[in-house]
Amino acid sequence: MKGRTAVILxxxxxxxxxxxxxxxxxxxxxxxxxxxxxxKVTKRVTMIIGEGAVFLLILVVGIWYVRKSIIKxxxxxERQSNFLLSVTHELKTPLASNKLYLxxxxxxxxxxxxxxxxxxxAIEENDRLERMIDNILNASRLENKALEINVxxxxxxxxxxxxxxxxxxxxxxxxxxxxxxxxxxxKGDRHLLxxxxxxxxxNALKYAGRSAEITIFGxxxxxxxxxxxxxxxxxxxxxxxxxxxxSGSEDTRTQKGTGLGLYIVSKLVQLHGGSIQYAGNQPxxxxxxxxxxxx
Numbered sequence: 001m002k003g004r005t006a007v008i009l010x011x012x013x014x015x016x017x018x019x020x021x022x023x024x025x026x027x028x029x030x031x032x033x034x035x036x037x038x039x040k041v042t043k044r045v046t047m048i049i050g051e052g053a054v055f056l057l058i059l060v061v062g063i064w065y066v067r068k069s070i071i072k073x074x075x076x077x078e079r080q081s082n083f084l085l086s087v088t089h090e091l092k093t094p095l096a097s098n099k100l101y102l103x104x105x106x107x108x109x110x111x112x113x114x115x116x117x118x119x120x121x122a123i124e125e126n127d128r129l130e131r132m133i134d135n136i137l138n139a140s141r142l143e144n145k146a147l148e149i150n151v152x153x154x155x156x157x158x159x160x161x162x163x164x165x166x167x168x169x170x171x172x173x174x175x176x177x178x179x180x181x182x183x184x185x186x187k188g189d190r191h192l193l194x195x196x197x198x199x200x201x202x203n204a205l206k207y208a209g210r211s212a213e214i215t216i217f218g219x220x221x222x223x224x225x226x227x228x229x230x231x232x233x234x235x236x237x238x239x240x241x242x243x244x245x246x247s248g249s250e251d252t253r254t255q256k257g258t259g260l261g262l263y264i265v266s267k268l269v270q271l272h273g274g275s276i277q278y279a280g281n282q283p284x285x286x287x288x289x290x291x292x293x294x295x
Contacts, residue, residue, distance in 0.1 A: 013063045017056070091132075094125035101125075124170055131198070135260045138195065139243065142267045149189040149271055156184040156223060160216045163197050171210045179217040186220055188272050188292060196268050199261040200225035200288050208285065226287035231280050240278065241266040265290075 101122040105115055141147040157180040164176045186193075197216070204214045208229025215226045232240060239245045243263045265288070269276045274292040281287040 016059065021056075091129070094129040097125045098122045127170075131202070134195070135199070135264055138264050138268075139260050142264065142271075143243075147192075147271065149192060151187055151189060151272075153185050153187050154190050156180055156186050156218045157182060159190065159194055160197065160218060160223070163194065163201055164216065166198070167201050167205065171205050171212075173211045174205060174209075175211075175213040177213065177215040179215055180223070181219075184218055184220060186218070186223070186292060192268050192271070196265050196290065197223070197225065199265050203261050203288075204229065204286070222289060222291050224287060224289040226281045226285060228281065228285040231284060231286045232278055237278055241276070262288075 101118040104110070105118055110118075138147065157178070160178055160180050164178060167174070168176060201214060201216070204225055204227035205212060208214065208227040213228045217224055217226070240262050244260070245263070266276050269290050269292075272292055274290060276288060276290050279287045279289060
């Protein structure tokens with residue numbers, strides 16, 4: 001919690017608890033003074049202590065829940081702040097790049113090959129911008145429960161190959177391995193599961209680097225993506241599927257992103273009635289496994 005909020009909560013909590021104990025002491029003392037029957041005194045004191053203990057327990061539990069809620073809200077606020085900073089940067093970068101590419105084409109008499117290269121780079125930046133906007137829209141739809149799935153049976157291998165072909169253009173130095181058998185039929189929303197796979201691949205490229213080795217694997221019930229990057233630290237493994245969460249500080253972080261990719265993946269998988277888990281790749285790297293719970 002922030003310093004001022006923590007101090008206020010702890011001071012108020014300590015004051016209420018001490019006042020409660022003080023009042024309890026005076027009630028017990030007063031009961032002993034006005035009553036001459038030691039049996040009745042003992043009974044009343046026991047009743048007061050018992051009821052007081054229950055009230056004190058409820059009070060402590062309530063304070064603990066309030067503290068937990070405040071910490072949660074503060075962390076969410078910090079992640080939202082980081083999200084705004086990163087989105088601002090992520091939006092400006094491709095727009096500035098495309099402006100530069102187009103200005104270069106207009107102002108200079110370039111050979112056709114160089115013009116084509118600049119146009120390809122502009123298209124790649126536009127694709128990255130489009131994926132980011134799609135993620136923001138999907139996160140909003142998921143938050144408002146406005147995203148519906150269209151379940152159908154389809155072959156996983158062509159979908160995985162399509163994702164690989166798409167990212168090969170963005171990361172030509174990366175090595176992509178496809179471990180999906182022919183005619184691997186799964187059930188789900190083709191478009192949303194493709195979005196899920198694309199987000200996992202993009203996440204792998206982000207942290208493992210453009211020269212990474214990325215494997216897309218799948219069966220009729222499971223599929224996932226693994227890489228040979230640094231993996232996920234134990235403390236981050238508990239947080240990576242939360243909205244806006246990104247490890248490290250926004251001021252020192254070098255990886256691009258908005259903190260929505262893995263959040264969207266987890267929510268889309270839940271929408272299919274499935275589950276996602278993180279497992280360390282061997283000998284190094286990260287592995288995300290999606291279980292669709294299909295028979």
